[in-house]
Amino acid sequence: MAKKTSLYARALVQSLRDVSEKEQRARVARFKSLLKKRGDLRLLSGVLGEFAKLWEQRNGKIANIVSAKKASPAFLETAGRALKKEGYVAKEEVNELLIGGSAVFLGNEYLIDSSVRGKLHKLRLFLKA
Numbered sequence: 001m002a003k004k005t006s007l008y009a010r011a012l013v014q015s016l017r018d019v020s021e022k023e024q025r026a027r028v029a030r031f032k033s034l035l036k037k038r039g040d041l042r043l044l045s046g047v048l049g050e051f052a053k054l055w056e057q058r059n060g061k062i063a064n065i066v067s068a069k070k071a072s073p074a075f076l077e078t079a080g081r082a083l084k085k086e087g088y089v090a091k092e093e094v095n096e097l098l099i100g101g102s103a104v105f106l107g108n109e110y111l112i113d114s115s116v117r118g119k120l121h122k123l124r125l126f127l128k129a
Helices: 002-016 021-038 041-057 073-085 116-128
Strands: 061-067 088-094 102-106 109-113
Touching: 002 021, 002 041, 021 041, 041 061, 061 073, 073 088, 073 102
Parallel strands: 061 088
Antiparallel strands: 061 102, 102 109
């Protein structure tokens, strides 16, 4: 199912490139009717989630700074400058599932994980070995 949502999302991104906003709206409406016709309308939320990620990445590399609470402006500015030097655009995200700390993702890969949750996960892996 995830493969199908990814395929639909990539197709939608391709179809919306280099067209006017009015034409984009028309194509999205046709896309929704296509999903309905094929019986895949239940996949729409997954397709839109995947589409949002792909749409953001089309103009450059995205770095997500995930933290348990809203990060301080000084930290965001420093991290943003460092990431910009490497060609990334910093995007802040608050995830209340983290106990504390923060993590930086480059795409789907961890760059830095200094969250309490990440440290507990590493400890759990260490104790299992």
